[in-house]
Amino acid sequence: MKCFNYLFVVALTLFLSEISNAQQPAANQNWPDRTTLPIEPYQKVGKVAPTIKDSDPIEWPKEVSAPEGAPNVLLIMIDDVGFGASSTFGGPIPTPNFDDLAKNGLKYNRFHTTAVCSPSRAALITGRNHHTAATGIIMEFSTPYPGYHSLVPRSVATIGKILTDNGYGTSWFGKNHNVPDWQSTPAGPFNLWPTGLGFEYFYGFLGADAHQFRPALFEGTKPVDPYLKDDKVDADYILDRDLADHAIHWIRTQKNVSPNKPFFAYYTPGTAHAPHQAPKEWIAKFKGKFDQGFDKQRIATYENQKRLGIIPADAKLAPTPKEYQRWDALSPGMKKVAAREMEVYAAMLAYCDNQIGRVIQSIKDLGELDNTMIIFIMGDNGASAEDPTGQGLTSEIGVLVNGVEDTEEYMLKNLDEFGGPWMAEHYSHSWAHAMNTPYQWDKKIASHLGGSRTGMVISWPAKIKQTGQVRSQFTHITDITPTILEAAHIPQPKKVDGFDQVPMAGKSLMYSFDNATAPETHKTQYFEVIANRAFYKDGWMASTTPKNLPWQGHPVPTEDPVKDYKWELYDLTKDFTQSNDIASKNPEKLKEMQKAFMEEAEKYKVFPFDDRYIDRVNPENRPKFNVGRSEYVYYQGSSRITEGMAPNLKNTSFSIKADIEVKAGDDGMIITQGGYFAGFALMLQNGKPTFSYAFSHYPNHKWTIQAATPLAAGKHTIVLNFDYAGGGLGKAAKATILVDGKEAAKGDIARTVPSRFSADETLDVGEDFGTPVTRDYDVPFTFKGKIDKVVVNLKQ
Template identity: 80%
Template sequence: MESKYKFIGLAFLISMNVVNAQQSNSWPDRTVLPIEPYQKVGKIAPTIKDSDPIEWPKEISAPNGAPNVLLIMIDDVGYGATSTFGGPVPTPVFDNLAKNGLTYNRFHTTAVCSSSRAALITGRNHHTAATGIIMEFSTPYPGYNSLVPRSVASIGKILTDNGYGTSWFGKNHNVPDWQTSPAGPFNLWPTGLGFEYFYGFLGADAHQFRPALMENTKPVDPYIVDGKVDENYILDKDLANKAINWIQTQKSVSPNKPFFVYYTPGTAHAPHQAPKEWIEKFKGKFDYGFEKQRQMTFEKQKAMGIIPKDAKLAPTPSEYQKWDALSPNMKKIVAREMEVYAAQLAYSDYQIGRVIQSIKDMGELDNTLIIYIMGDNGASAEDPTGHGLTSEIGIMVNGEVDTEEFMLKNLDDFGGPWMAEHYSQSWAHAMNTPYQWDKKIASHLGGSRTGMVISWPAKIKQTGQIRSQFTHITDIVPTILEAASLPVPKSVDGFVQEPMAGTSIEYTFDNAKAPEKHSTQYFEIIGNRAIYKDGWIASTTPKILPWEGNHPASKDPVNDYKWELYNLNADFSQTNDIAAKNPQKLKELQDVFNKEASKYEVYPLDDRYIERLNPENRPNFNKGRNEFVFHEGTSRITEGMAPNMKNTSYSIKADIEVKSGDEGMIITQGGYFGGTAFMLLKGKPTFTYAFSHYPDHKWTIQSPTPLTAGKHTLVMNFDYAGGGAGKAAKVTILVDGKEAAKGDIPQTVPKRFSSDETLDVGEDFGTPVIRDYEVPFKFQGKIDKVTVNLKS
């Protein structure tokens, strides 16, 4: 047999003649992924002694000199929050990267979490990635259904198939709402998208002290050690530890293999939580209020050269809370909220520094491309009160109302495990200095422009400089590919790929005045939209304030919005609306938006928000199902996949066996900030309901008598009053068919128990519904089964 190359794989097994020497000369073709190994074969005879030596199959490896990549993105951090961009929060790691790299002062996101994250890891516009809105609010339309197409491969998949080691640490928020349970499917989880390792959480946010984490596709609870809560655990430190260990392992075992780490902590999305000693560092630092902070940041940004000398400070819309309108006590509360936020962000930056230091200690920093994005959107003003919230889900979604008395009484608990606060809308606006508006408002820079720094010592020589070309979150994947000398793939797993929407920004590394290559970009979130082209931006005027979650939809979201026009080349901070003077230019840009929107599946526009939250609005394996049978050990059933026990009557039946004095959780959903639990508490059948974390929003119905040893059937009947959402209910507990206790629940959760806590059977994870027990509160007896029956 003549010498020839042949590929190892199914194609060769089907036909040895398909692959020949000519094809092998082009190996590897990195435009078609995955890449099969190839093998040079000599003479093959019936015996070893008559055969020529054979080379081992050659497997794909990254191009020579390809850099390691550390891609960092922080959550809900505005342009003017960090010290690097003139803000009040010290971020020395971010500062140091800017000093030794490049600062981008015109970098843009999509204005909300899921959408930015989909665009970041795919290099395509968020609607192309079917993520026109956050996962929990998805609708069936192509740009909004949250099912990322196979024609839109992630950077994790591309780099893995090109010989990188790949990992993802922290927030995901890119798995469809109905696919987030441990039952899968897993094809849209990080490991299904091509990342080799994932350690983090799937939803919108995470409790820093009790997070619902996944390792690959397995639930893990690192804050529980030897059956007890580790009071020293905190998520940001854990993520750094895991990332450091993963990087060290990669380089210890495969020193020549470049790594890709996508590091995206939930900081600084609500809940704002941080170590107490870090919070104390900021005590009294924000007592002067929002307006002064905004002015201080603006002046510092000019002094630093982050914004041009002729830039103007955008006026604060009149709807925002004013500092002087707050009572003296409320000023103390609101200042404390900002102290917590600053502590969380500063602490996260510190942990990121540990990851970078570990890379430096291994001698890998010189050839590591670090992209540090400070915000997946602008700071979040999702506070309808003006004085902040002690529970975002409770107040923003479920209509809970904070009181000054409660907030002041519990001020020392802010930032700790028993508060899930979010700061004032006006602190958010101050963090978005010098722009107007905030997260969710894609039409304006306060929602879409955030800070970014890039460091790559081996490549970037003009360090400490600012780059002002228009850049967008879709530019990151093309930049990484160019840095690694990799082409954009044409086909992945047999699926022809959508073109990249972004453009590599490596052209800016050595040329501050290089003409920008990303010259046209549309923006759209919840009906708010804009179109950027060649220095101009046309923007719709927001109809719905950032904190208005429950609002009526527009009858015509296309025509109900007024348009504004700005020349960003002369008006850096988008302050001078010149639409009335330039109707022709406005019309020109509106036509461009329509063209881009049609091309990228932006239509139909939809400005509904909380109205879309109901899991019944999306595919659900439970639709039409009234009976659910669970078994001990079932856990982490997300709210979208759990039986919907809100605004309806239902019953829970538990068949159990106990010894005298046994206690523990039977079934629970949600947690301390909203949830239910059916359990044995000190041996007594107990049902507890939490509308919120307020003490008078928790109701417990308990049998006066502990269970005797043996088998028992417990039933909890929840009889809902009806007449709308969030109404009262009556609870009756039966033990072996006999009534044991009954009571009233005056107010129930109308929309959502939690964004991160789940349904668990036989134990409880996260926070307890009431503090009379502590997680995991594992059931000490035996649970045969638990049956939930929903009643119409």
């Protein structure tokens, strides 16, 4: 028996040792292998016996840490800001913190984006071309083709995932716009949210834009409404300050707890995307600064850029296309409106720069600025010219998407409201063009530099010594992730979470840090968005002539987008601003460039070309999650249901049935979708069943139908019948409220929302956040009674 016990102990010891050794890398010198992620901790194991006294000491497992000397990284990207907007690149808007980074770092005057939002953001965080990341268009307009379906493949790991798995602390603040719109509800799935893409912390919003005063935010995957304080709207709240506060807190926490661990903070506020909103005192700083108009501003910026050396002295000012509004064509009243719009835009960008300065100062206060690489991209694309009128607009969703017609009378009457919470304006497309000086065209026009070229600065005091200089090598947004990885001494991974990785298309920019004349390494690059396309190679650029204007939300698709587009040709080594088309003089060179573009397009999944825009959002073009579903059942507290996943209550008849229980005088929201700029609400106001509908923010575009008497205490069934007139999109409807089976109120709605309720406000049950549908109530408008359930039925 003693012999058996001895043999058992020996066998057990050998077994435990085998298990322990099997869990470790074969040899310490092979650890960590940073090309395969994630990296398992390494443990050197000694003797493991059944008792402590017979075992050798064992070292704690060694967890992966960032390579020695790896810098902190602050990656900043602003939204919808053209090359010629900031003071750093010769523009009229003071951005002193961007200026300071440029003085202590390098300005890149040939930096390029994809020319539109989601694609640029996908390219930035993956280092791959946007179609490789399945993001050939913004998330809301995705189509099922490989380059466009918006489901970022696991073969293109993000910089957040790579750095987290290599020992960095990682975070993301502000705008996302990289989650498929049908996955952006609190029900998930969350694998394509920032925390699912490898970022350890996220605080921001998921969609295209956010209200500065009442944004719908998420912390991680949890919905938060930070503008609410003590169950009321905080009048002092503004998003840009909130984002800076959270970034500062996160950075301080990282360094307080783990001072030797580098951080990566991706800071990407929604500024200066519409809605253009800013603090009143900042708007006042710019009063009268833009009364000269956009045509003169474009010339002034161009001259300033030459004086500052931002562009070559012999660079020409690219012509303004004839389709753009001219300042002298505006009425005196509309000149006042347009000037005010630009004052608001300038205030918004200047205030954002101010808040970014607070984040940078917090890094300096920690003593970390010297070894922090700050990459500041001033624009994910060129300035936005998505105003179809040339006079600006008071609601992007209303005018551009739903066909609202702004009036001079209304705009002048509400001039003081511009920049505040009850306006969601966008400036004139000609202001956008002025902000893109010295180039032609704008956001969405990927074929031309006005759409794709923006200002970029890199500062890293520990490594960049030739400060205050300009770098003119061709650079692209895909170059940023490779630059960060080289700076951190981290290789591009070959396998992540078991998935082989597509090689990155971008090239590191570190070669340019100490050599202004170093040959560029990013020698070729294709561009394509909405069938606008271009190809760059060794200083040459071939570009399609735009067939649809930047402000056309519903362009007429061409019959053959391959053959129906004319091409232009530019020699950018002699023509910095892409202003001299030499295609007719170089037909063979143009053919060579066109052929190369088609080869790249096939390689990077650019096909098929598609020049539709908002029309892609139509239900027949979207994932068919709700096919055949006509009934939707919701319960109290269901919220943040995005438009892509909510029942489509546009251009159709429907009914809403709510079973509720109340006390006398109870009020609150039963169900709502959208908000002040377009939406509806079924609620109790002063105990009375009420239905409000907003086609837009205009007072004559709002209708309210209300029962004459309050509900008695007890259980009730409220029914809303919405009978659509038919005959096309956005037509009239009749709304009828029934209380316990009896008609309580009815009324006509003269005009209904044809395309979209909102880019950021959602469908909510039992509560309302963001903006109210009408100003007869305010948020949070929580139902005080009990909602058993709400049933929505679509009527075919």
